[in-house]
Amino acid sequence: MTALASRSGRSTPADTRRRLVVIGNGMAGARAVEEILARGGAVQHRITMFGDEPYGNYNRIMLSHVLSGEEDAGGIFLNSLDWYRENDITLHAGVRVEKIDRFAKLVFSDDGRATPYDVLIIATGSRSFMPAVEGLYTPGGRLLPGVFAFRTIDDTRGMVSYAQEDHHRRAVVIGGGLLGLEAARGLQSHGIGVDVVHSGGHLMNAQMGPDGGAVLRRSVEALGIRVHTSSRTTAILGGDKVRGVQLRDAPDIACDMVVVAAGIRPNVEVAVTSGLPVERAIVVDDHMRVPDEDEIYAVGECVQHRGEVYGLVAPLWEQAAVLADHVTGANPKATYLGSRTATKLKVAGVDVASMGLQAPERDTDEHVVFSEPSRGVFKSIVIRDSKIVGATLLGDSRKVAYLTQAFDRGLPLPEERVSLLFDLGGPGEEDGVAELDGDAQVCNCNGVSKQAITDTVKGGCTTLSGVMDATRAGKGCGSCKLLVRQVVEWAADGAVDEDPAAAYYVPGVPLEKAALMAAIREQGLRSVSAVFAALAPGGAEDAKSKMGLASLLKMMWAGEYIDERDARFVNDRVHANIQRDGTFSVVPQMKGGVTSPEQLRRIADVADKYNIPMVKLTGGQRIDLLGVPKEDLPKVWADLEMPSGYAYGKSFRTVKTCVGQEFCRFGTGDSTKLGIEIESRFQGIESPAKLKLAVSGCPRNCAESLVKDVGVVAVDGGRWEIYVGGAAGAHIRKGDLLATVDDPETVTLLAGRFMQYYRERANWLERTYAFVPRVGIEHLRAVIVDDAEGLAAQLDAAMQESVDAYVDPWNEGNDPFTPGQFRTSLPLEVLPQVPVR
Amino acid sequence: MSAGLPGGGLDGSGLSGGGLHVLGPVDQIPVGEGRAYGVGGEQIAVFRLRDGSLRAVSAVCPHKGGPIADGTIDGSVVMCPLHQHAFELQTGCSTTGTGPLRSYPVFADESQNVVVLLP
Numbered sequence: 044m045t046a047l048a049s050r051s052g053r054s055t056p057a058d059t060r061r062r063l064v065v066i067g068n069g070m071a072g073a074r075a076v077e078e079i080l081a082r083g084g085a086v087q088h089r090i091t092m093f094g095d096e097p098y099g100n101y102n103r104i105m106l107s108h109v110l111s112g113e114e115d116a117g118g119i120f121l122n123s124l125d126w127y128r129e130n131d132i133t134l135h136a137g138v139r140v141e142k143i144d145r146f147a148k149l150v151f152s153d154d155g156r157a158t159p160y161d162v163l164i165i166a167t168g169s170r171s172f173m174p175a176v177e178g179l180y181t182p183g184g185r186l187l188p189g190v191f192a193f194r195t196i197d198d199t200r201g202m203v204s205y206a207q208e209d210h211h212r213r214a215v216v217i218g219g220g221l222l223g224l225e226a227a228r229g230l231q232s233h234g235i236g237v238d239v240v241h242s243g244g245h246l247m248n249a250q251m252g253p254d255g256g257a258v259l260r261r262s263v264e265a266l267g268i269r270v271h272t273s274s275r276t277t278a279i280l281g282g283d284k285v286r287g288v289q290l291r292d293a294p295d296i297a298c299d300m301v302v303v304a305a306g307i308r309p310n311v312e313v314a315v316t317s318g319l320p321v322e323r324a325i326v327v328d329d330h331m332r333v334p335d336e337d338e339i340y341a342v343g344e345c346v347q348h349r350g351e352v353y354g355l356v357a358p359l360w361e362q363a364a365v366l367a368d369h370v371t372g373a374n375p376k377a378t379y380l381g382s383r384t385a386t387k388l389k390v391a392g393v394d395v396a397s398m399g400l401q402a403p404e405r406d407t408d409e410h411v412v413f414s415e416p417s418r419g420v421f422k423s424i425v426i427r428d429s430k431i432v433g434a435t436l437l438g439d440s441r442k443v444a445y446l447t448q449a450f451d452r453g454l455p456l457p458e459e460r461v462s463l464l465f466d467l468g469g470p471g472e473e474d475g476v477a478e479l480d481g482d483a484q485v486c487n488c489n490g491v492s493k494q495a496i497t498d499t500v501k502g503g504c505t506t507l508s509g510v511m512d513a514t515r516a517g518k519g520c521g522s523c524k525l526l527v528r529q530v531v532e533w534a535a536d537g538a539v540d541e542d543p544a545a546a547y548y549v550p551g552v553p554l555e556k557a558a559l560m561a562a563i564r565e566q567g568l569r570s571v572s573a574v575f576a577a578l579a580p581g582g583a584e585d586a587k588s589k590m591g592l593a594s595l596l597k598m599m600w601a602g603e604y605i606d607e608r609d610a611r612f613v614n615d616r617v618h619a620n621i622q623r624d625g626t627f628s629v630v631p632q633m634k635g636g637v638t639s640p641e642q643l644r645r646i647a648d649v650a651d652k653y654n655i656p657m658v659k660l661t662g663g664q665r666i667d668l669l670g671v672p673k674e675d676l677p678k679v680w681a682d683l684e685m686p687s688g689y690a691y692g693k694s695f696r697t698v699k700t701c702v703g704q705e706f707c708r709f710g711t712g713d714s715t716k717l718g719i720e721i722e723s724r725f726q727g728i729e730s731p732a733k734l735k736l737a738v739s740g741c742p743r744n745c746a747e748s749l750v751k752d753v754g755v756v757a758v759d760g761g762r763w764e765i766y767v768g769g770a771a772g773a774h775i776r777k778g779d780l781l782a783t784v785d786d787p788e789t790v791t792l793l794a795g796r797f798m799q800y801y802r803e804r805a806n807w808l809e810r811t812y813a814f815v816p817r818v819g820i821e822h823l824r825a826v827i828v829d830d831a832e833g834l835a836a837q838l839d840a841a842m843q844e845s846v847d848a849y850v851d852p853w854n855e856g857n858d859p860f861t862p863g864q865f866r867t868s869l870p871l872e873v874l875p876q877v878p879v880r
Numbered sequence: 881m882s883a884g885l886p887g888g889g890l891d892g893s894g895l896s897g898g899g900l901h902v903l904g905p906v907d908q909i910p911v912g913e914g915r916a917y918g919v920g921g922e923q924i925a926v927f928r929l930r931d932g933s934l935r936a937v938s939a940v941c942p943h944k945g946g947p948i949a950d951g952t953i954d955g956s957v958v959m960c961p962l963h964q965h966a967f968e969l970q971t972g973c974s975t976t977g978t979g980p981l982r983s984y985p986v987f988a989d990e991s992q993n994v995v996v997l998l999p
């Protein structure tokens with residue numbers, strides 16, 4: 044509608060619309076323009092925007108995700124360049140405004156342009172505050188190489204590429220607030236070890252008190268981030284590039300990178316030079332207008348309203364709406380009265396919510412506290428005159444919706460205060476949602492209100508995923524997903540359609556796993572194409588579903604499976620792991636991590652002969668030959684004369700062992716022998732996701748058995764404990780004890796039975812760490828150990844069938860399965876290079 | 881590295897660039913898979929769909945240079961093996977928001993050879 048309006052405006056011979064100029068193309072500037080357009084403002088205004096970043100406008104909040112690699116920089120744009128074009132907005136990207144002439148009504152930019160305005164909006168945001176630390180800058184006045192701020196896409200990209208340079212291993216983050224912790228977590232995902240240096244007495248001291256900070260610290264340290272509180276950085280060491288930091292009262296920390304996240308400062312230079320009122324930031328009134336300037340507005344982080352400067356997005360959404368009401372005349376009475384900031388975030392993977400006071404201030408204030416540091420949970424509520432005046436929640440955000448409302452609107456509280464912290468029949472979450480105002484923001488990342496969600500549901504979109512797609516709610520940091528679901532449920536009056544596709548085993552075949560398996564068995568479908576033909580809508584193939592179906596069919600039919608190679612992922616087509624430059628990595632089998640001089644010699648010879656760029660030990664106790672071109676794979680396998688170690692597939696991979704009884708002084712069981720037996724038996728079997736196992740010879744657990752899909756630990760008295768569902772990757776979980784048994788044979792039997800049950804019941808790509816808690820360890824014990832459902836014999840037989848059908852895939856090297864199976868798919872000139880050591 | 885890439889461009893027969901290029905027998909490409917060819921100095925991935933028809937697109941993923949011929953396909957898209965960006969086989973357009981691949985007309989002639997047309 045607005046696009047049309049503006050076009051018809053343009054076609055009139057002289058454009059009589061008012062010239063609206065916006066300085067700053069960030070979250071507030073763009074939001075203000077969106078709000079203006081939504082009020083039909085394009086009919087009245089010809090819009091020009093200046094932004095000194097050379098891009099369209101993007102979601103700054105998502106930079107943490109870009110840093111961690113979860114999101115592509117391209118994926119966080121809020122408005123593409125097309126949006127500016129469609130709405131007839133002139134965007135000067137990469138252009139900085141230097142001065143405003145309020146009398147001539149002109150803005151001067153660094154490209155030499157003078158742009159006239161009738162209405163001006165200043166939305167220059169803020170920048171990272173750089174504390175006075177020695178050595179931060181080069182003599183030329185630039186940041187020392189290796190020092191980064193964390194504010195823009197360019198900062199983030201710079202950090203990522205620096206972190207990925209191989210000799211860069213350690214970083215120090217200055218600042219233990221929200222941003223610093225996000226930066227620390229993000230850097231970790233690039234394999235960088237991180238120290239956080241924080242001058243405050245505890246982490247996130249702007250949002251929480253010392254007790255919450257202590258719990259947060261534990262959670263953060265559990266992630267492997269070192270924390271130094273009450274600690275001030277006095278100098279950056281290096282000279283030509285970062286080599287460390289010097290602290291005031293502690294030894295130096297050596298590092299390759301420094302990220303400064305020590306707070307922000309509003310960008311007020313333009314306003315100051317142009318004679319506008321600036322205190323801590325640009326002063327505005329309740330109409331978002333600069334005092335005494337009828338035609339100049341300001342919005343966002345560069346603004347000071349009633350003494351407050353905000354550093355979160357929620358307030359600027361409210362400001363933008365008021366500003367638009369005035370600029371367009373849609374509601375001349377609209378006023379902005381300030382925001383009560385409730386922070387509700389996921390910081391470094393930990394749910395954090397905080398609002399109002401951190402601690403009681405008066406003798407009569409009540410303080411309700413619950414703390415469970417071992418689980419990273421901390422909840423504290425400050426109550427005054429039976430109203431919530433402050434709350435901090437860490438690690439458990441289930442009551443956030445209700446508490447935020449109670450805080451915002453002063454709702455009456457239950458007698459039994461403890462029900463504010465837990466669901467004890469107190470005000471339920473639904474009540475909380477019903478109480479929410481329509482314009483209350485549900486998703487802060489994408490600025491989606493309760494009303495917007497309700498409207499979408501009323502418009503006929505009644506699945507959670509449908510609403511999320513339509514509104515983008517919950518698609519930011521994800522911490523509001525639960526609340527989004529609650530609002531959808533409330534708006535649909537309970538008539539929420541479960542998104543059926545969420546339960547499908549694979550997206551292209553509309554059946555859950557059990558129903559799919561039943562149909563496959565009934566109709567005798569033995570190949571992936573047969574499944575599509577019989578069960579997919581219109582018989583259509585679906586690329587995303589092929590690999591999952593291939594795995595399922597192989598598990599179900601073992602030797603009778605009809606193997607169509609196009610259904611496999613390339614790794615499984617060439618039995619090696621594809622790398623970022625299109626070459627492959629080869630990991631020969633090394634059962635239980637045991638090898639021989641003869642094998643090592645052969646591996647070394649192969650590495651020489653084929654110019655293998657990197658030979659590396661894997662986390663699973665094997666040797667990885669990296670950088671093998673596809674066409675060399677058959678020759679490499681032939682010369683190795685070792686079976687495949689399955690480092691590529693969704694399959695059983697490896698059994699890590701410790702030395703155990705034979706050599707170790709402490710060993711009480713022969714872990715190496717058992718590990719080799721287990722690996723020999725289950726090599727190569729398909730599963731919904733990879734399976735990594737370990738056997739340790741005593742509870743010292745040198746093979747790290749407690750964090751494996753199946754982990755075995757020898758305990759005193761010749762007995763063995765079997766743990767399942769452990770993980771030590773992106774997700775960390777200690778396995779649950781399935782059983783303690785008397786002999787290694789029973790270990791192998793129960794491990795096999797568990798894996799078969801997992802193969803039959805787990806969703807595609809569901810690791811055991813998700814599967815085990817989902818079905819429950821008691822249930823697993825009943826089925827697998829006690830045979831409560833009479834399934835044991837069947838599970839054992841099915842596993843035996845898969846074991847019997849095993850063939851070493853590397854034999855295909857001599858006898859390719861398909862024409863050109865090992866022909867290169869790389870371009871002539873190898874494109875992206877991975878570093879060669 | 882180029883040794884494994886047969887096709888018009890490399891063996892000298894088609895270095896001229898534009899026009900029709902014969903890449904050899906269709907059954908060099910297994911059903912449902914793709915193979916890469918160097919043709920007239922360009923890298924082209926040719927896919928043989930399960931319905932028997934052929935599709936040809938550029939062989940290098942615009943996202944981060946992934947080998948498109950190693951991708952998984954269905955009747956309409958190919959998914960790059962590196963980061964799972966998907967591209968329409970017919971047009972080369974990405975369905976996941978990255979840049980497009982080029983697409984080329986391709987067919988099997990009467991002696992069952994793959995023929996691509998380069999602009």
Ligand SMILES: Cc1cc2nc3c(=O)[nH]c(=O)nc-3n(C[C@H](O)[C@H](O)[C@H](O)COP(=O)(O)OP(=O)(O)OC[C@H]3O[C@@H](n4cnc5c(N)ncnc54)[C@H](O)[C@@H]3O)c2cc1C
Pocket residue numbers: 066067068069070071072093094095096103104105106107138139140141166167168169193194195222310313342343344345353354355356357359388487520
């Ligand atoms: C990594 C990170 C994570 C964050 N996470 C959260 C979060 O989870 N939740 C939350 O609520 N908030 C978060 N924030 C804060 C949030 O991003 C800001 O509150 C918000 O971006 C402020 O919007 P703004 O438009 O006022 O400023 P900005 O988004 O900074 O936009 C201002 C723009 O104006 C440009 N500019 C400045 N001066 C000029 C000039 N003279 N001429 C032309 N252009 C100029 C700037 O370069 C910038 O592009 C986060 C911030 C960062 C950096």
Ligand code: SF4
Pocket residue numbers: 387388389485486487488489490516517518519520521522523524
């Ligand atoms: S409310 Fe939505 S936007 Fe927010 S912090 Fe949450 S997930 Fe991110």
Ligand code: FES
Pocket residue numbers: 941942943944945946960961962963964965
């Ligand atoms: S290189 Fe193809 S998807 Fe990334």
